[in-house]
Amino acid sequence: MTIGGAGRGREGPATLTSLARELGVHVSTVSRALSSRPAGVSAATVEVVRRLAAERGYRSNLAARALRTGRSLAVGMLVPRLTDEVLATVYEGVDEAAIEAGYATLVAHTLDREDLRRQRLELLLARQVDGVVVADSLQDSHAVAQLEEAGVPYVLALRCLPGHLSVGTDDLAGGRLVAEHLLAQGHTRLGVVAGDTRASTGSERARGFLLACEEAGVQVREDVVVPCGFDVRSGAEAGARVLDADPELTAIFAASDNVALGVVGALRDRGRRVPDDVSLVGYNNLDMSAALPVPLTTVDSRLVDIGRAATQALLELVGGGTPVSRRLEPDLVVRSSTRPRSLSTTGRP
Amino acid sequence: MTIGGAGRGREGPATLTSLARELGVHVSTVSRALSSRPAGVSAATVEVVRRLAAERGYRSNLAARALRTGRSLAVGMLVPRLTDEVLATVYEGVDEAAIEAGYATLVAHTLDREDLRRQRLELLLARQVDGVVVADSLQDSHAVAQLEEAGVPYVLALRCLPGHLSVGTDDLAGGRLVAEHLLAQGHTRLGVVAGDTRASTGSERARGFLLACEEAGVQVREDVVVPCGFDVRSGAEAGARVLDADPELTAIFAASDNVALGVVGALRDRGRRVPDDVSLVGYNNLDMSAALPVPLTTVDSRLVDIGRAATQALLELVGGGTPVSRRLEPDLVVRSSTRPRSLSTTGRP
DNA sequence: CCTAGTAAAGCGAACGTTTGCGCTCCACGT
DNA sequence: ACGTGGAGCGCAAACGTTCGCTTTACTAGG
Incomplete structure (x- = not known):
């Protein structure tokens, strides 16, 4: 006492x-x-x-500072769920960049439900976040309207929408990379499991792939280009449809690594092996993909960089600057799941 | 104007x-x-x-409220990384419970590095979080000491440490469930890829498994119980060591679904298939596991519930209550990766 | 020696909330 | 008729910062 x-x-x-x-x-x-x-x-x-x-271990009281300055030193991130490794990876970049700038990240997960999206965004606004990284679906751009109305700066990550500040990778170029790789290996019977084509990511990747094929004079039948979700299960289903449509194809492009994993299952069910019978390419270069039983050839969509760049752009905007949209260049990562056509159906090297 | x-x-x-x-x-x-x-x-x-x-769209200014009341209405979560689906799932539960109680969640990811752990925790404290859910490794309980010193309530999630408030599943019982399942199917040549045995999760699961085997009079050789990390790659390596130590075994328990995925690769490299040649059981029941080419038999460790319960306990503590540690009961989820011994090496049913 | 100029530090208000206290007023019981 | 009590509301202080303005002190230039 x-x-x-x-x-x-x-x-x-x-x-x-x-x-x-x-x-x-x-x-x-x-x-x-x-x-x-x-x-x-x-x-x-x-x-x-x-x-x-x-000596006294002084720590600035952020609440008082926020009250006084009107800035919370926090950014929000709108995201369907963080159990999706793609989004979690983007989040990693967002948080890194935020921390470097003295900001904290507040995640709002929406589970792709419109009511939650509204409610969670409302919570972010109540915490007076200084800006929001939107990595959620843009089916209904209600969230964006809500942000506009509240006058809170935002930037779109991953997906893009004309007229809005956004950061993503060049999915068209990414799709091209995949096609060029497979064509160079002599494959001509190609299938595409296209992911969610309502999202710009899915549709662009498929489009780039098909464009490159067309330019090379290789025709891809319409019934072997099947859209689906971005998860493993729907990848398996769509993969099955592709394989049943043309059992002779020798290479498949899946618009996401998760989808590719599903396709592996569909192939297995039909007694076909990767890459011996069919070459397979994924997209995103998740950590998981390098460690799979058959390491997956994929496209590095630079998810961490997207998160970083999006946040940097956002903070520039918050600071009164005028950042511009960016489109990062994807990289092809060749691993064991693809093999020249000529070597297929032979034993292991 | x-x-x-x-x-x-x-x-x-x-x-x-x-x-x-x-x-x-x-x-x-x-x-x-x-x-x-x-x-x-x-x-x-x-x-x-x-x-x-x-009508006016009033939103309480949380900063002002926090300043006045001394409570930020935010909880922190200390976690190695969110790209690990296990942690991301726990986070989901944490955030749900936090939101229900009017709190926000601030994630601090430490990448398992001691310097980052210290720094990120410091950031949480600067934001005056009202409490912290610790889902990070406890090798060096420095973080816990830091929390004690700052007088900030905390609760351990997933892992547990005697003398500290914690919420997890009964990993010992989980390991038992797996052993009983495999033994009931007639398997007697068993291997264990034990995960990180420095973490209570890994060691307890293995211990429960071995205990149940012992009680059933089934001996498990020491050289087929191999520790590793919790990721796919180290699962593959450890799996290889187990298989090389005893090529005759008919069932393997992997202490995590990710590890199990690695083991699948190791099996494949040796020309053995799941479940035809070897039955395989994972742990955690990740979303991924149900969607794998061969849907994985696993133990549901109720990760979301852990997150929820941990947060509820934390908030009770924050509110001046005296919550107690909880140990949730795991559930066995049987899928296609396990099969009775008698049916092995035969074709599909 | 006086004045202008500048660097350093003090002063005080303001940000939006919460909350203990005190005031007013009405209803009630004796 | 007079105190009692409580419900409803106003008052003002406080939380820890930041920042424009003022004051003080010192230097240099004429």
Whole structure:
């Protein structure tokens, strides 16, 4: 019960005021001394203030700062779910960039449901996030309208919509890369499990692939281009349809690594093996893909970079700048799931 | 440029003060009327205040509230990474429970690095989170000490440590379930890819499995119990070691679905198939596992429930209660990757 | 020596909320 | 008729920061 005994170690956490009292200076001086670029305060004072702050374990009270400045130093991220490795990877980039800039990330997961999307976005706004990274579906751009109305800056990640600031990879180019790789290996009977073609990601990848095939004079039948979701199960189903439509094909492009995993199952059910009988290419280069039984050839869509770039653009916008949309270049990652046509149906090398 | 024109729709977002001004009552009255359980204010006033608040789209300023009450209405979650589906699933539960209680979740990912763990936890504390769910490794319980020192309530999720509030599943029982299942199917040559045995999760699962085997009089050689990480790659390596140690075994228990996926690869490399040649059981029941080429028999470790329960316990603690540690009961989920010994090496049913 | 100029530090208000306290007023019991 | 009590509401302080403005002190230039 020695309250206020020694005099220095009051009670509770250190605050600007407590530091000022202890040093016999005004609180505003302490505030300035502790700011990132001190102005109007001598170097000596800065030194002594910072020393004491460190000693007392001072931590700026973000709530007070937010109240005073009107900026929460937090960004929101709108996302269907984080159990999807694609989104989790983007989140990783978002959070990294946010932290580097002194921001925190608040995730709102919507499970792709419109009611939740509305509600969760509302929660973000109540926390006065300074901006929002939108990595959710854009079927109904209601969320975007809500953001516009609230006057909160936002940037689209992964998907893109004309007229909005967005960051993604060039999915058209990515689809091309895959086609060129398979064509170079001599494959001519090609199938596509196209992912969700209502999302720009899915449709662009398929389009790039088909465009490159057409240019090379290789025809791809319409019935071996099947859309689906972005999960394993729907990949398996769509893969089955593709294989049943043309049992002779020697290579398949799946618009996502998860989908590719499903296709592996469909192939297996039909007694066909990767890559011995059929070459398979995925998309996204998830961690999982390199570690699969048969390491997957895939396209690195630079998900972490997307997250980083989106957040950087967002923060530039928050700071009053005028960032521009960016389209990152994808990279082909060749692994064991693809093999030249000539080597197919032979034993292992 | 019609600033302050109409008189009602001032500028900027609605605040308690602006509502009070418009209604001609005191701001404290508005505050009380809007509180979850209004006291000291007439029902009529509550009604009229809430109506206007809704109309003006009033949102409580969380920063101001946090400053005043000293509670941020946010909980932190300490986690290695969210690209790990296990952790992402737990997070889902945490966030659900947090939102239900009016809280937000702040994720701090540590990548299993001690320096980051320290730094990210520091960031959480600077944001004055009211409590922290610790789902990170406990090798070095430095984070816990840091929390103790800061006086911030915490609860351990997934892993457990004697003397600390924790929520997890009964991994010992889970391991038993697996053993009983395989033994009931007549398997007697068993291997274990044990995951990270430095974590309670890994060691307990293996221990439960071996205990049940012992009780059934089935001996498991030491060299077919191999520890590893919790990722696909190390699962493949450890799986290879197990298989090389005893090529005759007919069933393998992998302490995680990801590890099981790695084991599938190791089996495949040796020309053995699941479940025709070898039965395989995983752990955690990830979404992925049901959708694999061969749907995986696994143990549902109720990850979402763990997240929910951990958060509920944490909030009870924050509210001054004295919650107790909980151990949830795991469930065996039988799918196609296990098959009675007698049916092995025969064709499909 | 006086004045202008500048750097350093103090002053105080403001951000939006919550909450203990005090005031007013009406209904009730004796 | 007079105190009692409680319901309803106003008052004002406080939470920890930031920042425009003012004051002080010191230096340099004429």
